[in-house]
Amino acid sequence: MRLAFMGSPDFAVPALHALHGAGHEIAAVYCQPPRPAGRGQKETPCPVHRAALALGLPVRSPARVRKDVAEHAAFAALDLDAAVVAAYGLILPKPMLEAPRRGCLNIHASLLPRWRGAAPIHAAILAGDAESGVTIMQMEEGLDTGPMLLKGAVPIGPRTTTPELHDALADLGARLILRALAEAPPPMPQPEAGVTYAAKLTxxxxxxxxxxxxxxxxxxxxxxxxxxxxxxxxxxxxxxxxxxxxxxxxxxxxxxxxxxxxxxxxxxxxxxxxxxxxxxxxxxxxxxxxxxxxxxxxxxx
CATH class of the missing domain: 3.10.25.10 (Formyl transferase, C-terminal domain)
Structure with missing residues (x-):
């Protein structure tokens, strides 16, 4: 399948490796631009950028995409079957969401509709939830409101930390996205009850x-x-x-x-x-x- 992969942090790297290893054609990898980091404030590419370069994949790192008509056209010209999105960090506008034939599939680190938003892993532990998980979601313009394709759960123990849960969910997300692409499960609307939001942390x-x-x-x-x-x-x-x-x-x-x-x-x-x-x-x-x-x-x- 011809794909674009869109992600930035460590959470997204296992999914990129899984898609590449499964033989999907990754036409482009989109990620956040390099940022100053460390004591020397040297421009440093994000984890997905580094992983893509190691795999020999083409990388695009636009600073913004919402109103960039040229970027919308370049994305459409990739002629994609689907785009896989995992913690990309930029909001995709309607022209990009609709460009791939199967749309854009998001790997979201919660059991939707619980913990929509920016920090679902932290929020689940803060709230004392007994479990978290990953939802593969068909993206739409709303904030994590799209229909669900697949879910998988991970227990949260009494001493579970965010790094431990993060790694478990990243690996689960990599497995689930392969299934979602292979099986094309029917989308199911999110229930209206049980919606919660995980705000960006400061x-x-x-x-x-x-x-x-x-x-x-x-x-x-x-x-x-x-x-x-x-x-x-x-x-x-x-x-x-x-x-x-x-x-x-x-x-x-x-x-x-x-x-x-x-x-x-x-x-x-x-x-x-x-x-x-x-x-x-x-x-x-x-x-x-x-x-x-x-x-x-x-x-x-």
Whole structure:
């Protein structure tokens, strides 16, 4: 089948490899333009761009596509059977959605209609969902509103982190898109009940509010690392919390309860396991506390 692949981050790479390995003709790979990255702010291609180059595939990285008539024409000229989209990062306009003979198929990292939007993997862990999954969806102009072709579920355990769930869903998405192209299942409209939205995350979403219950803060730490990261403020610094777990204890929210960095929450307590100061490397809590003490009774911000 003659395809375009449209994706940018690591999540999309397994699907690109699967489509290439299955023998589909990939006429073009679309991804976000290179961005400044690292201390030197060197222009760096995204993961899909790098994977496409390694496979010898042609890459297009327009900064915008919604109103670019020339880009619409170039896309139509590819004469595609279908386009596969996975976390591309740009909104496709109607002329591009309708250009391929079988339209554009999206690999969405949730069990639609739950968690439409930008950050479905994080949202599922934050909410305490028992499972997540992947939906292969026929794209339309609405935000993740198109009819569904296939679904697959992945359980979320009590200690599941976003990186773990991300990788499981990326692999599942790669398998499901091959099935969707081969089997052409009939599209099913999304149910109107159960729609939720996963908003785009900001750094401030990572601030730990000790008034919340320990279970919710534990989910926040597991959901928001490595990005945007979770943190609290103390001594004029934003201290990153890279790993934590619920613990027994109680007291005024934000109070350090013991020498093991157990912090009282609105309900229960959270034990900090791995921490990082600005400009420093991450450390186990015991090592961190030797250089940055948090004595019992300390009130954290």
């Amino acid at each position: 750094k401030e979403d990572g601030r730990l509010d000790w008034v919340q219950e320990a279970a919710a803060l534990d989910r926040r730490v597991r959901a928001l690392n490595p990005w945007p990261g979770t943190f609290f403020r103390h001594g004029g610094e934003a201290i990153r919390v890279l790993a934590a777990e619920p613990a027994a204890g109680g007291g005024a929210p934000g109070t350090v309860l013991d020498e093991a960095a157990t912090i009282a929450c609105g309900s229960g307590a959270l034990r900090l396991l791995r921490l990082q100061r600005p400009g420093r490397g991450p450390l186990p809590a015991a090592d961190f506390l030797r250089g940055f003490p948090l004595p019992p009774g300390t009130l954290l911000g």
